[in-house]
Amino acid sequence: MSELRDLYQEVILDHNKNPRNFGKLDHANCQHEGFNPLCGDHLFVYLILENDKIKDIRFEGSGCAISKASASLMTTVLKGKTKAEAKEIFERFHTLVTSSLDQPVDNTQLGKLAVFAGVREFPARVKCASLAWHTVQSALENDPNIVTTEENGN
Amino acid sequence: MSVASVLRTETAFDVQKIREDFPILKQQVHGKPLVYLDNAATSQKPQVVIDAITRYYTFENSNIHRGVHYLSSQATIAYENTRTILKNFLNAASEKEILFVRGTTEGINLVAQSYGRTFFKEGDEIIVSAMEHHSNIVPWQIVCEQTGAKLRVIPMNERGELQLDAYEKLFNPRTRFVSIVHVSNSLGTINPVEEMIATAHRYGVPVLLDGAQAVQHLTVDVRALDCDFYVFSGHKIYGPTGVGVLYGKQALLEKMPPYQGGGDMIRSVTFEKTTFNELPYKFEAGTPNIVGGISMTAGVRYLQSIGVDAIGQYEHELLEYGTDVLSSIKGLRLIGTAKSKTGILSFVLDNVHPHDVGTFLDVEGIAIRTGHHCTQPVMQFFKVPATSRASLAMYNTKEEIDILADAIRKVMKVFS
Secondary structure, three states: OHHHHHHOOHHHHHHHHOOOOEOOOOOOOEEEEEEEOOOOEEEEEEEEEEOOEEEEEEEEEEOOHHHHHHHHHHHHHHOOOEHHHHHHHHHHHHHHHHOOOOOOOOHHHHHHHHHHHHHHHOHHHHHHHHHHHHHHHHHHHOOOOOEEOOOOOO | OOHHHHHHHHHOOOHHHHHHOOHHHHOEEOOEEOEEOEOOOOOOOOHHHHHHHHHHHHHHOOOOOOOOOHHHHHHHHHHHHHHHHHHHHHOOOOHHHEEEEOOHHHHHHHHHHHHHHHHOOOOOEEEEEOOOOHHHOHHHHHHHHHHOOEEEEEOEOOOOOEOHHHHHHOOOOOEEEEEEEOEOOOOOEEOOHHHHHHHHHHOOOOEEEEOOOOOOOOOOOHHHHOOOEEEEEOHHHOOOOOOEEEEEOHHHHHHOOOOOOOOOOEEEEOOOOEEEOOOOHHHOOOOOOHHHHHHHHHHHHHHHHHOHHHHHHHHHHHHHHHHHHHHOOOOEEEOOOOOOEOOEEEEEEOOEOHHHHHHHHHHOOEEOEEEOOOOHHHHHHHOOOOEEEEEOOOOOOHHHHHHHHHHHHHHHHHHO
16 A cells, blocks of 8 residues: 555645646647557647747646646646756656666655656556656657557557 | 255355365455456466366377377367367357367457458448457458458447447448457447347348357357357456467358468468368468367366356346446446446546556455457547446455445545
């Protein structure tokens, strides 16, 4: 049960229930779609980029608590960051959720994103936590394809 | 004790005794007794099946059909004996009509490629239903691409029942084939296949039934149904993975070309010409899953020793109990409420995504399936991204359903 509390911390439950920056962003000059066919998580991220900076960011879609909270927290963290900074944070986040359990979590570097350390206990849920991040990454790289964290929908 | 009560005791379904036959059910998961409710994905294996696998590799292992030595002839006898048991299980007319395949999916692909590719042409129409598993959609889409044929889809209603009036209207002179699921894996619906086959035959159209979720719950008699093809998998009927059965009417199988070429499916080979073996070997190229076939028989025998009808009746009681218990949970919606159903309890919860449900239940030791169950069109129809599905087998109990319901209430509380 303690692992479950690690995964579904209050912060995550709160962001699931009251997602921040939720909804369409008018005048977005960059957007992307992400889809996880295994669980049906489906989201769009909208960005306003100015001089390589994320001036505004919003998302909408539906998904499990982990994916929704991850998208919500992500928008709060990325707002105001440069593309290069966003990439760096994404890498840090990715390392966190895919690292082994004995690896210490560096709270100073990760800030509030550290709440996702619980995902490490549930490898099946890594895809849920990282979908929004992969989607933003593709948006910033102008990847024309829909992001998917699944190869196989069986 | 009166005679009547003795009879009642003897005929009662002894689920505790059955549970003893499944060693996996004795274990704990996350410190809780395992509650296995993912039987539509795969069933657990009784000790007799596990023993059959061990016995084969310990005493009988040998390649079949071609060897002249002792072990090979023993293995061949055991494997061919399996065919006879399966012939009787389905009430097929002959062993020639029983083909071993890797599972339901391969069986459907075999018919799509061998029958479909040979007999379909541009503009022909193939009928499937709105509740098909991907394995009964995609092989037909592939053959449609190859031949220029088109798919037509039988609609269903909100309860998850096929609309038979609309079905009959789909027939026209271009209709060439009907391929439908006998029992839906995501809704539990038992389709009125006898009537649907009769309709198709009035138009001279052959019918394949996907029986992956049927043969372990209902007695299937392919001759009484008059279906042209019937497929199922060993692993969902208490046997091993990687083996299944395709039944086909002999006259149709005779007309169909081989699906795969290789050893055992030939009579003679020269570089100029190959002549093919007779049925069923024409469709069984290469060394088959011998241990799979032999141990699947052990599963079928086990099933028969308890009685498919008795199992179906017991599971139906569980289904009714589960339907009542789950329906009483506020914020829970059952998906698939057909009048005629097997033990599938597919549901969605207000404000909780199925994947979160799955993770919470797992920690309680409960194994269910969450996702689209390889039936994405069904999810689209009900406008849900996914469902949580508890699927029942003969070894499940009412107590397990209560444990499930308690765990669901707990999840909803966390997310409220």
